[in-house]
Amino acid sequence: MKLNHNSGLMGKIPKELELLVELSYNMWFSWNENATRLFREIDSQSWEQAGHNPVKMLMEMNDRILYEKAQDEQFLKLYRKVSKEWEDYQRQITWFDRNFPEHTDKQIAYFSAEFGFHESLPIYSGGLGVLAGDHTKSASDLGLPFIGVGLLYKKGYFQQKIDSQGRQHADLHQYEFNKLPIREVLVGGEELIVPVELPGRQAHLKVWGVAVGRVHVLLLDADIAPNSEWDRDLTAQLYGGNQETRISQELMLGIGGIRALRALNIHPQVYHMNEGHSAFISMERLREMAAAGLPFPASVEAIRSNTIFTTHTPVPAGHDVFPIELMDRYFGVMYGSLGTSRDDILALGQLSDKTNFNMTFLAMNTSGFHNGVSKLHGKISRQMFQSFFGGLPVHEVPVDYVTNGVHLETWMAPEMKLLLDEYLTKSWRNASAQEWQNIGLIPNEKFWNVRKLLKEKLIALARKNLIEQKLRNGAGDAAVEAVNNYLDPRALTIGFARRFATYKRANLLFQDIDRMKRILSDPKRPVQLIFAGKAHPADYPGQELIREIYRITQMPEFAGKVVLLENYDMNMARYLVQGVDVWLNNPRRPMEASGTSGQKAALNGGINFSVLDGWWEEGYTDRNGWAITSQYDADWKAQEKQEVESLYKVLENEIIPLYYSSDNRDLHDRWITKAKTSMIMLSPVYNTSRMVMDYTMKFYTPAMARAERFKQNRYELAVRVADFKAFLRIHWHQVKIMSLWDWTGESAAEINDSGERIKQIKVIVKYGTVWYKDSVVEALYFSEQDGDWSPVKVPLRHVYDHGEGIHEFAGWIPVHLKHQDHYSVRVRPVSGDFAHPFELPLMTSSR
Ligand SMILES: *Cc1c(COP(=O)(O)O)cnc(C)c1O
Numbered sequence: 088m089k090l091n092h093n094s095g096l097m098g099k100i101p102k103e104l105e106l107l108v109e110l111s112y113n114m115w116f117s118w119n120e121n122a123t124r125l126f127r128e129i130d131s132q133s134w135e136q137a138g139h140n141p142v143k144m145l146m147e148m149n150d151r152i153l154y155e156k157a158q159d160e161q162f163l164k165l166y167r168k169v170s171k172e173w174e175d176y177q178r179q180i181t182w183f184d185r186n187f188p189e190h191t192d193k194q195i196a197y198f199s200a201e202f203g204f205h206e207s208l209p210i211y212s213g214g215l216g217v218l219a220g221d222h223t224k225s226a227s228d229l230g231l232p233f234i235g236v237g238l239l240y241k242k243g244y245f246q247q248k249i250d251s252q253g254r255q256h257a258d259l260h261q262y263e264f265n266k267l268p269i270r271e272v273l274v275g276g277e278e279l280i281v282p283v284e285l286p287g288r289q290a291h292l293k294v295w296g297v298a299v300g301r302v303h304v305l306l307l308d309a310d311i312a313p314n315s316e317w318d319r320d321l322t323a324q325l326y327g328g329n330q331e332t333r334i335s336q337e338l339m340l341g342i343g344g345i346r347a348l349r350a351l352n353i354h355p356q357v358y359h360m361n362e363g364h365s366a367f368i369s370m371e372r373l374r375e376m377a378a379a380g381l382p383f384p385a386s387v388e389a390i391r392s393n394t395i396f397t398t399h400t401p402v403p404a405g406h407d408v409f410p411i412e413l414m415d416r417y418f419g420v421m422y423g424s425l426g427t428s429r430d431d432i433l434a435l436g437q438l439s440d441k442t443n444f445n446m447t448f449l450a451m452n453t454s455g456f457h458n459g460v461s462k463l464h465g466k467i468s469r470q471m472f473q474s475f476f477g478g479l480p481v482h483e484v485p486v487d488y489v490t491n492g493v494h495l496e497t498w499m500a501p502e503m504k505l506l507l508d509e510y511l512t513k514s515w516r517n518a519s520a521q522e523w524q525n526i527g528l529i530p531n532e533k534f535w536n537v538r539k540l541l542k543e544k545l546i547a548l549a550r551k552n553l554i555e556q557k558l559r560n561g562a563g564d565a566a567v568e569a570v571n572n573y574l575d576p577r578a579l580t581i582g583f584a585r586r587f588a589t590y591k592r593a594n595l596l597f598q599d600i601d602r603m604k605r606i607l608s609d610p611k612r613p614v615q616l617i618f619a620g621k622a623h624p625a626d627y628p629g630q631e632l633i634r635e636i637y638r639i640t641q642m643p644e645f646a647g648k649v650v651l652l653e654n655y656d657m658n659m660a661r662y663l664v665q666g667v668d669v670w671l672n673n674p675r676r677p678m679e680a681s682g683t684s685g686q687k688a689a690l691n692g693g694i695n696f697s698v699l700d701g702w703w704e705e706g707y708t709d710r711n712g713w714a715i716t717s718q719y720d721a722d723w724k725a726q727e728k729q730e731v732e733s734l735y736k737v738l739e740n741e742i743i744p745l746y747y748s749s750d751n752r753d754l755h756d757r758w759i760t761k762a763k764t765s766m767i768m769l770s771p772v773y774n775t776s777r778m779v780m781d782y783t784m785k786f787y788t789p790a791m792a793r794a795e796r797f798k799q800n801r802y803e804l805a806v807r808v809a810d811f812k813a814f815l816r817i818h819w820h821q822v823k824i825m826s827l828w829d830w831t832g833e834s835a836a837e838i839n840d841s842g843e844r845i846k847q848i849k850v851i852v853k854y855g856t857v858w859y860k861d862s863v864v865e866a867l868y869f870s871e872q873d874g875d876w877s878p879v880k881v882p883l884r885h886v887y888d889h890g891e892g893i894h895e896f897a898g899w900i901p902v903h904l905k906h907q908d909h910y911s912v913r914v915r916p917v918s919g920d921f922a923h924p925f926e927l928p929l930m931t932s933s934r
Contacts, residue, residue, distance in 0.1 A: 088303050088351060090296050091271040091278070095146050101157040106170050111141035112268050113298040115176065117205035118224060118494060120501035121169045128165065129156055139658065140207035143266040177301060181230020182780070191232060193791050196355035197222065198236045198344055198365035200336070201244075201325055202304060206658040207268055208297065209243035210306070212325055212621075213586045214683055215399055217657065218460075218775075219361050220299075221494035221683075222782075225775035227300030228496075231783065234353065235304030236344040236365075238336060239269070239295050244325045247621045247654045251560035253637025257624045259324065264295065269306060272296045274350060280311070281346040283339055286416045290318045292343045294350070307343045326623065334409050334417050337446070341367025345375075357790045359395045359782075360454065363407055363446035369394070369435070369453035370421060377426035381802055384809035386426070387435075387453065389802050391922065393794035395786045396454035398447065398486075399680045401467045407446040414444045438475060451475060455793065455922030456786045459488045460681040463704040467677045477928030480867075482878050485923035489785065490702055491681035492778040495770070498687040500665040502537045520771035527767070531759045538668075538692050538762070539576065545666025546574045548659070549617060552652045573647035578613035579746040581696075582667035582688070584655055587622035587629040590678040594635050596671070598731045604644045606738060612747045614738075615648045619655040619663065664688040668758075669742060672697035673715055673734065675723065686773040692762040695769075696742060698730065702773060711765040713737050793922065808920050811861075812927055815916050819929040821855025822862070822914055825893070827933055829906060836902040844902040850883060850912050850933075854892040859885065863917045864896040868910035883912070907934055 096108045107125075116122035126141045127134045130152055137144035145153075156162045184191060199219035203211030211217060219235070226233035241264070245257035272279045272294040279294040291314055292307040309322040321328075321335045345368050348355065360366055369390055376386035400406055414433065422429045435452045436444035451457060451472065459468035465488025469481050476484050495518060496504075507515050510529045515522040553570045574580070585591055596616070597603055607614050618636050622629030633651070640649045652659060664670065670688035672679070672695070679701040686702065689695060695712040697703040707714050715737065717729035748757045771777070797805045829848040830836075836844045850864055866881040883896035904910045911934035916927050 088296060089273040090298070090303075091273050094142075094270060095265055096142065099145065099150065099153070101154055103157040103163070104153065104166060106166070106173070107141075107145065110169070110173065111145055112270060113300065114204045114208075114224070114268065115173065115227075115298075115300045116141060117207075118496040119169070119172060119176075120496075120504060121165065121172060124501075125162075125165050125169050128162060129153070138207055139205070140266070140268060142268045143207075146266055181228070183230035183232070183783070187783075187788060190788060190791055193357070194232045194234060194353060194355040195226075195357040195359060195787055196234050196236060196344075196348060196353070197226070197359045197361060198340065198368055199361035200238060200340060200364035202235065202237045202297075203657055204297070204299060205268075206656050209262070209656070210237065210240050210325060211657075212244045212623075214681075215362060217493075217660075218491055218683060221492070221497060221775040222361070222779060223299045223302060223304060224494045224497060225492075225779040227302045228776060229779055229783075230301065231779065231787070233302045234348070234355070235299070235302070236340070236347065237304060237306050238322050238325075238340055239264070239306035239308040240322055240325045241308070241310050242323045242327075245621070245624060248559070249556060249633065249637060249651065249653045251562070253634035253641075253651075255622055255624075255630045255633050264308070269295045269297045272305065272347075272351070279347065279350055281307075281343055281350055283343045283346070284420050285318065285335060285338070286419075288315075288318070290314050290321070290339075292322075292339055292347070294347045305344070305347050307339055307347060309339060330409065330413060333407065334413055337364050337407070338367055338417060340365050341369075342371045344368060345371040349375075356794045357393050357395065357787050358390075359397070359786075360450050361397055362399050363396070363450045366396075366446045366450040366453065369449060370418065370425070370432075373425045373453075374421060376802075377424060381426075382806070382809070383425060383427035383431065384813060385802055385806040388808045388812075389797050389805040390453050391455040392797040392805065393790040394454035395456040395458070395782075395790060396450040397458050397460065397489075398450075398468055399460055400447075401464060401471070401677055401680050403471060408443045409446075411442055411444060448475070455926075456790060457486045458786070459486060461490045461702045461705065462488055463677055464488060464680040464701065467680075476925055477930070479925055479928075479930075480878065483925060485925050487785065489778055489781045490705065490773065491683050491686075492772075492774040492776070493683050493686045493690065494775045495690060498661065498664060499690045500537075500541050500661070502540055503665070503691050506533060506537050518771050518774045518776045523767045523771045526763050529763070531756055534692065534759055534763065535755060538759075541666045541691065542580060542668070543576050543666075545580075545617070545662045546576055548662045549574055549650055549652055552654075552659075553650060556653055569647070573650060574615055574617070575613055578615045578648075579669070579743060580667045581614065581616045581669040581671050582663045582693070583616065583671045584619040584652075584660065584663050585672070585682075585684060587620045587632050588626065589628045589632065590675045592673050592675060592727075593618065593620070593632050595673045595727075595731060595734065597635075597639055599735065600639075602735055606735070606743070607648050608644060612743055613648075614743060615650075617650055617652065617663065617667065619652040619659060621655055660684065660687070664693060665691045667693050668746065669694055669696050672700075672703070673730065674698055674700050675727070676700040676717075676719065683773075686769065689765050689769040689773065692766055694762055694765050696737065706769055706773060708768070711761070711768045713742060796920075804920060808918070811918060811920075815857065815861070815927060815929060818856050819916065819927075819931075821853070822857055822931045823853045824912060824914065824931060824933050825851045825853050827851075827906060827912055829900075837899075839899065845899040846902045847897060847899055848883070848906075848912070849886075849895060849897045851889070851893060851895050852914055852931075854894065856892070859892075859894045861916055861918065862914050864912065864914050866898060866900050866910055866912050868900065868904055 100107050110116050133144045201211040201216030203216035203220040223235050242259045248256040280291050282289050293311045295306040297304045310319045372390045373386050436449040459465040468486045469484035511522050511525045550570050557567045640651050664687035670685045670693045682701040685695045698715045715730050715733045717726045827850050830846050839845050864883045869876045870879050881898050883898035886897045887895035913932040915930045
């Protein structure tokens with residue numbers, strides 16, 4: 088890909104330091120600690136002023152400083168070191184090269200409405216964006232042929248200010264694109280602009296590119312001259328505006344995104360939709376296929392063959408839904424060009440409700456691979472999509488999971504990296520589990536020194552943040568001065584930072600405020616709490632929570648012990664996850680699809696204390712952290728009460744005593760053991776390197792193979808699968824189970840190889856015009872193991888053809904099973920060309 092190198096930095100950087108230009112336009116600097124240090128060492132004050140944005144810093148910098156640096160031997164040494172690391176990074180043979188040499192010429196396109204790479208590029212709001220950023224970084228590390236597609240928001244996400252009443256103010260800042268670490272994408276020397284149709288007009292999107300290590304992410308921007316003022320504002324803000332803004336943005340991301348790729352002659356083999364926001368990519372791909380003459384049903388099969396949909400939302404209410412009237416206005420012009428009727432197109436986004444169009448259904452219907460983002464969320468998603476799959480038993484709903492992770496090199500403190508480098512071989516950076524074991528070899532004192540340093544840095548940042556708040560809010564000198572004594576570097580420090588969404592229950596700790604006062608006011612065992620987070624400007628209950636926490640911070644008993652920092656972003660997140668002793672998370676289960684901030688804390692020796700939701704449900708053991716528990720079948724109110732009690736109990740009886748288990752405040756051996764165990768157990772698993780490998784092996788490479796098969800001979804297989812499905816949809820009703828025998832008498836029982844007593848069952852199925860080989864006949868029952876009921880499927884063998892489409896099948900099942908009560912027999916369609924066994928919602932069951 089060609090990016091415009093003719094930036095404002097040309098001619099400004101001395102020849103001796105020319106690589107600074109490339110480095111400042113590549114997000115690699117944000118996770119290579121030496122590269123970050125290089126920029127900081129040019130001038131730390133300018134670095135802070137520029138918001139850690141190297142492009143802005145260099146552009147606004149006095150030339151003299153740069154020329155001095157070009158003569159500074161100390162600086163040049165670091166510069167050469169970074170140059171070498173950058174070269175090595177680009178050259179190394181990657182995991183993907185080694186394992187999938189046959190696929191290195193392919194491409195994976197990854198679509199997301201937000202990307203969180205670094206604080207210098209504010210096009211993210213929270214977890215979803217940071218995940219997309221971390222995914223992209225690991226895709227680069229692992230050498231995936233990967234390209235991201237997103238939107239460029241000129242006002243980004245809002246900056247948060249908290250006033251003296253605890254009210255949140257959302258400040259919008261207009262970014263100058265020419266000072267962001269992004270560049271224009273060029274085609275034939277010209278900037279790339281792609282058109283999209285909006286109601287009654289055409290809008291144009293300019294394509295920018297951000298380099299992330301070895302890979303690129305395209306960012307689309309509507310703020311260009313041919314567009315009306317109105318249209319130019321459509322991409323102004325992430326998650327801003329109303330339904331119209333939302334549908335316009337999603338249309339731009341989906342339709343515009345595909346067009347941008349095509350303009351660059353990129354025809355990916357795999358399309359990954361990170362959440363339903365980008366599902367309109369399917370509309371544009373269907374249009375392309377219709378234009379190439381493929382019938383609509385075959386087009387749907389073709390795009391399903393290589394599309395992956397990752398859902399992040401555990402509740403239906405969280406999904407994007409547009410009224411049909413809005414769809415008609417925005418997609419009316421497109422209806423005629425997909426080779427089918429309006430109703431068929433709308434049906435892609437509908438289930439029973441015909442008045443709305445649901446982006447999640449569009450994503451599900453046009454993807455062959457679906458997944459949630461943790462083991463528990465996979466299960467919750469299967470429940471949520473059960474009706475989508477025609478009431479299939481929950482455990483069979485074809486929604487898989489890949490547990491989220493975090494990018495190691497982004498989230499681990501440089502000080503901790505150095506410590507690991509000292510005691511471990513470099514392979515810890517590849518998340519090798521073996522190597523992490525050796526963290527046990529690090530002397531406790533050294534480990535604790537790093538932990539202390541990180542906590543001190545966090546406290547310094549917190550005080551600075553609070554002083555800024557106070558000064559702006561007109562506090563008196565004494566009040567401002569007092570902040571310098573806020574937070575004790577030796578106290579047990581608990582962090583709680585995330586979006587202020589109500590389900591995350593930031594106020595849970597304060598349900599019994601007197602108890603909390605007692606806990607925090609023990610002079611021998613001090614405990615303190617740091618809160619941070621934004622609430623969406625339209626989320627009033629979320630903002631009310633901010634006010635509640637703020638009021639608590641103002642109570643005399645909590646002054647300096649409970650603080651609320653403003654403007655949580657990736658920079659602050661780094662300080663928090665690196666500096667706290669305990670990372671607290673207490674969402675209403677199972678609302679947290681995964682959560683990732685706790686994984687960042689674990690990387691740095693912080694210990695998790697959380698509700699068993701999202702990733703913590705699978706990551707937790709009593710050796711590596713603490714759980715807030717309750718009875719999950721209780722009603723929400725009762726459950727919350729139990730969780731509050733659990734929270735206090737664990738805090739009082741376990742966490743605080745463990746931290747202060749020695750009289751000497753500088754000795755925390757037992758605590759350190761737990762922190763190290765948590766690092767050893769969690770870090771090699773809950774990182775994006777493991778996650779992107781999972782995506783590659785579960786979805787990307789199978790999708791590449793499917794795409795290839797479906798595409799051959801002008802999509803012959805896509806046509807065949809579509810015809811096959813259409814035929815079965817019409818004729819399946821003829822399939823009937825005519826009779827079923829099982830031999831219940833004891834005398835009929837036999838003993839199988841594993842010593843189980845089994846009996847034979849026989850089934851006669853009438854098929855009509857359906858070919859029996861296009862089906863499987865199976866017995867289904869549940870077996871209990873360790874208190875978990877898991878399904879067992881026993882395929883029945885074809886034993887006799889009775890003629891006239893009537894066939895007999897037989898098999899063996901445990902003797903105690905009674906038909907209807909314990910087991911059933913079912914017939915379902917089967918095809919080696921299906922992505923999963925339940926592509927068709929057709930099934931005939933004996934029950
Ligand atoms: C990691 C991160 C998140 C995600 O946190 P959760 O655990 O999902 O709540 C949100 N915002 C920022 C700035 C982050 O760095």
